[in-house]
Amino acid sequence: MEFIEALKSRLSRNSVDTSLEGLHAYSYDATRKSSLPCAVVYPLSTNDVVSIVKIAHRFGVPIVPRGAGSGLTGGAIPVPGCILMSLEKMNNLLRIDQENTTAIVEPGIVNSALQARLAPAGYFFPCDPGSAAFASIGGNIVENACGMRGRHFGSCYSQVKGLEYVGADGAVVSTGYFSSGTGRILQALLCGSEGTLGIVVKAALTILPIPRDFTTALLFFREKRVCFDYALGVYEKGLLPYSLEFIDGELLRLLTVSNPVFRKEGCEALLLLEAGGDAEPYHALARDHVPQEIVIAKDSKERAAFWEFRNSVSPCLYTIAPTKINEDIAVPLEKVPEFDAFLTDLGTTSSRVRILTFGHIGIGCFHSNFMFDGTDPLAVVEAEDLVRRAIQKAVALEGTISCEHGIGLSKREFLPIELPPESIRFHAAIKRAFDPSAIFNPGKIFLPTESS
Numbered sequence: 109m110e111f112i113e114a115l116k117s118r119l120s121r122n123s124v125d126t127s128l129e130g131l132h133a134y135s136y137d138a139t140r141k142s143s144l145p146c147a148v149v150y151p152l153s154t155n156d157v158v159s160i161v162k163i164a165h166r167f168g169v170p171i172v173p174r175g176a177g178s179g180l181t182g183g184a185i186p187v188p189g190c191i192l193m194s195l196e197k198m199n200n201l202l203r204i205d206q207e208n209t210t211a212i213v214e215p216g217i218v219n220s221a222l223q224a225r226l227a228p229a230g231y232f233f234p235c236d237p238g239s240a241a242f243a244s245i246g247g248n249i250v251e252n253a254c255g256m257r258g259r260h261f262g263s264c265y266s267q268v269k270g271l272e273y274v275g276a277d278g279a280v281v282s283t284g285y286f287s288s289g290t291g292r293i294l295q296a297l298l299c300g301s302e303g304t305l306g307i308v309v310k311a312a313l314t315i316l317p318i319p320r321d322f323t324t325a326l327l328f329f330r331e332k333r334v335c336f337d338y339a340l341g342v343y344e345k346g347l348l349p350y351s352l353e354f355i356d357g358e359l360l361r362l363l364t365v366s367n368p369v370f371r372k373e374g375c376e377a378l379l380l381l382e383a384g385g386d387a388e389p390y391h392a393l394a395r396d397h398v399p400q401e402i403v404i405a406k407d408s409k410e411r412a413a414f415w416e417f418r419n420s421v422s423p424c425l426y427t428i429a430p431t432k433i434n435e436d437i438a439v440p441l442e443k444v445p446e447f448d449a450f451l452t453d454l455g456t457t458s459s460r461v462r463i464l465t466f467g468h469i470g471i472g473c474f475h476s477n478f479m480f481d482g483t484d485p486l487a488v489v490e491a492e493d494l495v496r497r498a499i500q501k502a503v504a505l506e507g508t509i510s511c512e513h514g515i516g517l518s519k520r521e522f523l524p525i526e527l528p529p530e531s532i533r534f535h536a537a538i539k540r541a542f543d544p545s546a547i548f549n550p551g552k553i554f555l556p557t558e559s560s
């Protein structure tokens with residue numbers, strides 16, 4: 109194909125892969141759905157990105173950008189005939205600017221690798237998704253990732269001070285650095301754009317001094333209602349813990365099969381609390397909403413064990429069924445008990461689908477996992493129906509269909525449940541203004557009928 113020859117002539121050796129193994133390796137993301145691209149390219153610099161975009165533009169070939177492929181809505185899944193652009197080799201930490209508490213990075217750097225580079229200088233990057241060990245910063249930015257510290261520090265968007273991206277005509281656009289007010293509109297549009305508006309090639313990020321004084325605790329509850337009352341009480345009292353993570357009893361029982369040290373008979377809900385400063389207000393709340401047991405981490409080793417336990421939830425789910433739809437539905441905090449009760453009832457309507465939930469309770473986020481056997485057609489139909497009903501209920505409660513994973517392919521059919529037609533039209537018009545030839549990630553976020 110002519111455009112592949114053009115790519116090969118412009119990029120360095122090993123930067124274009126058309127081998128079948130190469131195409132397969134980049135055909136999927138964490139949804140486990142897949143589709144083959146025509147070529148995989150690995151830009152090493154902004155200039156490479158510009159060349160690739162210009163070639164794609166000239167030949168009318170779509171580009172699907174990819175960070176680490178950990179997305180849960182199919183954003184990085186190739187579209188037919190596309191160039192898959194993996195940003196993984198643009199992974200440098202360009203500068204740590206302590207005076208301005210800023211790190212300047214390339215997009216392919218993995219979140220945990222950035223944290224590891226910042227830690228010796230006494231800093232951290234606040235955005236902390238459950239996928240930090242493998243997701244890229246570019247992916248975090250364009251998905252507007254949230255995660256464990258989302259309520260305290262805000263989503264990734266609020267930690268981006270400036271961006272550089274390559275637009276559909278190959279222009280390199282800077283939104284300014286150090287929280288420039290002038291570029292704020294473009295920056296806001298790029299954060300959460302899911303690879304549909306431009307390729308992020310550089311970012312200036314907020315970094316903060318690592319807190320020294322905090323408490324990490326596990327709170328086990330016999331009743332979910334008491335657990336939710338405790339969580340609500342935290343925010344009603346104006347407390348703002350770094351993290352407040354929820355795991356439901358059924359999932360907890362599953363997790364403790366391989367981790368019996370965290371098993372508590374009769375426990376129906378767990379909170380993992382991490383908070384700075386004085387712990388007394390949290391103890392006072394526990395006197396009003398009494399947990400079955402509170403375990404406070406004695407040292408950094410125990411703290412790490414608590415977090416390792418929390419982070420084992422996703423892989424553990426596959427021990428009960430081979431197929432998972434992981435949702436990131438969110439509802440206002442006061443509606444969490446009602447939504448949770450709805451999900452529990454929903455779970456009883458199917459013998460083929462089990463619903464297990466954990467989440468970032470501070471942002472009302474329910475990672476409800478619909479577990480089933482994807483080779484059973486009836487189970488697939490039932491799972492999809494349950495997901496739709498959960499989404500409809502969340503929106504009826506003034507919640508959202510996605511608080512952090514984006515829309516991608518998986519949720520585009522649900523977009524009209526949350527957004528009115530005029531809002532979808534306006535979003536689609538922004539896409540057309542940035543990318544009139546629909547080069548960047550076409551078919552993502554909007555159904556084809558909505559984007560034209």
Ligand SMILES: Cc1cc2nc3c(=O)[nH]c(=O)nc-3n(C[C@H](O)[C@H](O)[C@H](O)COP(=O)(O)OP(=O)(O)OC[C@H]3O[C@@H](n4cnc5c(N)ncnc54)[C@H](O)[C@@H]3O)c2cc1C
Pocket residue numbers: 137138172173174175176177178179180182183184195215236237238239242243244245246247248249250251252253254255256302303304306307308309422512513549552
């Ligand atoms: C176990 C697990 C736990 C998770 N926990 C969380 C969580 O707590 N919070 C959360 O928010 N998410 C979570 N996620 C989802 C996922 O990790 C995030 O969405 C993450 O930000 C995606 O990063 P990535 O580098 O893997 O992006 P990819 O999956 O490669 O891509 C995601 C989207 O970004 C686009 N893209 C990637 N890089 C660029 C770039 N440089 N320029 C333009 N577009 C680009 C792609 O086209 C795609 O649309 C989790 C996923 C898993 C598997």
